[in-house]
Amino acid sequence: MSVEHICMESRACHCHELSAENTLLMEKVSILSTQNAQLAEENRWFKEQFLLARHRQFGAKSERTTLDPSQLGPLFNEAEAILGSSPKEALEEKTITYTRRKKSIGHREEVLADLRTETIDYYLPEEERICECCGGPLHEMSTKTREELKIVPAQVSVIRHVRHVYACRNCDRNETSTPIVTAPSPLPIIEKSLASPSAIAHIMGMKYGDAMPLYRIEKHFEQFGVEMPRAVLSNWMIKGGELLSPIYTRMHTILLGHSPLHADETTLQVLKEDGRKAQSKSYMWQYCSGSVGPPIVLYEYQPTRDGDHPHRFLSGFKGYLHVDGYAGYNGIPGVILVGCWAHARRKFVEAQKVLPKDERENPEHRVNIALAYIKRLFKIEEELSNATPDERKAARELRSKPITDEFKTWLDVQAVQVLPKSTLGVAVGYCLGQWTKLEVYLTDGRLEISNNRAERSIKPFVIGRKNWLFANTPKGAKTSALIYSIVETAKANGLNPYTYLEYALDHMREIDPNDKSAIDELLPWSEPVKSALTKGVHSKGRS
Numbered sequence: 001m002s003v004e005h006i007c008m009e010s011r012a013c014h015c016h017e018l019s020a021e022n023t024l025l026m027e028k029v030s031i032l033s034t035q036n037a038q039l040a041e042e043n044r045w046f047k048e049q050f051l052l053a054r055h056r057q058f059g060a061k062s063e064r065t066t067l068d069p070s071q072l073g074p075l076f077n078e079a080e081a082i083l084g085s086s087p088k089e090a091l092e093e094k095t096i097t098y099t100r101r102k103k104s105i106g107h108r109e110e111v112l113a114d115l116r117t118e119t120i121d122y123y124l125p126e127e128e129r130i131c132e133c134c135g136g137p138l139h140e141m142s143t144k145t146r147e148e149l150k151i152v153p154a155q156v157s158v159i160r161h162v163r164h165v166y167a168c169r170n171c172d173r174n175e176t177s178t179p180i181v182t183a184p185s186p187l188p189i190i191e192k193s194l195a196s197p198s199a200i201a202h203i204m205g206m207k208y209g210d211a212m213p214l215y216r217i218e219k220h221f222e223q224f225g226v227e228m229p230r231a232v233l234s235n236w237m238i239k240g241g242e243l244l245s246p247i248y249t250r251m252h253t254i255l256l257g258h259s260p261l262h263a264d265e266t267t268l269q270v271l272k273e274d275g276r277k278a279q280s281k282s283y284m285w286q287y288c289s290g291s292v293g294p295p296i297v298l299y300e301y302q303p304t305r306d307g308d309h310p311h312r313f314l315s316g317f318k319g320y321l322h323v324d325g326y327a328g329y330n331g332i333p334g335v336i337l338v339g340c341w342a343h344a345r346r347k348f349v350e351a352q353k354v355l356p357k358d359e360r361e362n363p364e365h366r367v368n369i370a371l372a373y374i375k376r377l378f379k380i381e382e383e384l385s386n387a388t389p390d391e392r393k394a395a396r397e398l399r400s401k402p403i404t405d406e407f408k409t410w411l412d413v414q415a416v417q418v419l420p421k422s423t424l425g426v427a428v429g430y431c432l433g434q435w436t437k438l439e440v441y442l443t444d445g446r447l448e449i450s451n452n453r454a455e456r457s458i459k460p461f462v463i464g465r466k467n468w469l470f471a472n473t474p475k476g477a478k479t480s481a482l483i484y485s486i487v488e489t490a491k492a493n494g495l496n497p498y499t500y501l502e503y504a505l506d507h508m509r510e511i512d513p514n515d516k517s518a519i520d521e522l523l524p525w526s527e528p529v530k531s532a533l534t535k536g537v538h539s540k541g542r543s
Helices: 003-058 079-083 107-112 169-173 197-209 214-222 230-256 308-313 341-353 366-383 389-415 423-433 452-468 474-492 497-508 516-520 527-534
Strands: 165-167 180-182 261-269 281-289 297-302 319-322 335-338
Touching: 165 169, 197 214, 197 230, 197 452, 197 474, 197 497, 214 230, 230 297, 230 474, 230 497, 230 516, 261 452, 281 308, 281 452, 281 474, 297 308, 297 474, 341 366, 341 423, 366 389, 366 423, 389 423, 452 474, 474 497, 497 527
Parallel strands: 261 319, 319 335
Antiparallel strands: 165 180, 261 281, 281 297
């Protein structure tokens, strides 16, 4: 073999080794690039979560967006205006008239109109009604009036019910059976107890209306020189709740006969629950009526967030149900779920909060584009607030439907461009996953664009939970759900919770709990209740 041939084979072998080594290095570079991209994505995700957590702790809770849709260029003009216009059409001129806001007249009189008024007159003594100039008598020419509020603190007193007993002396004298007749009196709320309708209503109002825990109510009574242990107060709440339970049951039946409804749920801690740790999460479910029928707000305690609970509570209900994205509401027979655009907006607001300041204020950023779409939908609903259901449905078909169609097309494009685990990717994914429910509100003018009605109704419970923190037993949690339902429904119907509770407790102790017609007359929206409480019957105030 020649020397040249051996050198050629050596070079070929060396080149092969270099090629293999180069291939191996390229594979390593590819793996490292992939790992680097994954780490960069994870780092971005952690940064977003950190910024969100910091904003939730220290930032403003408002979801308002400052960008005006009119600033976003022709792409974001009203879709129906674009579809119905041509290049030859001139822009419509707007005339904006500014008027000076006048100071409201009679506002104080309107505020004080329903308060009891006590008038004190001040006169000059007769000997001082003499003119300093000529010595003649002074006559009254006018009056000067000022008003001030007078607060009468709550007072605790004892009502002693004395029932007089009567017998027949003639029968007693003739040694025959003597009839004994006792004067009737109202039945006690709780046997062998100091409880009264006003006392129980006062405590219920403080705990469930004013969010005061029982230990503070106990201290409240100590100020009046009355020892009222928490155990006694808790027992009064449970007994009072049992007395009011037929009203709750009747409201539940009436609620199921109306559509649409709203539903939501929030957490609750119950310390002494069989088979569960004290730290376990329980849930308070809340259901309320929509724009149709009397205002009704009902709470229900359940130890879990299992979807069987709304299925059972809403058994027999047929119609629309406004919900958030929780899957537990899916599959309820005869129920059409209506998605919440406020929840969809909230996802994009969170994505906006983690952006750098310059990008956050850029109207062309994808997050702001999404928020602009949603803001236009809410603006239309604001303009239709006084419309009839038929007018609202027609306007939505003309104005809102093109916007939602355009937004859906935009979301489909973004879904393949954004990182699924980023805050923007989560927001896009949520909208697409809920899209069939989000579109439902367009089909019926009675429906609302969001589930904010339920969130507003559940907020009093959330505020109260911050004060009393937990329920001791499941029985106490169920009682809280019942009383919260009575209190919030009374408020929704424009009633003072204390006066209604006193009125309802006073009447419930005297009627048959199975008498549906009698219960109907005690419902917060009934004519007898409205008439009695607006005319001052059982209208004693509470400080």
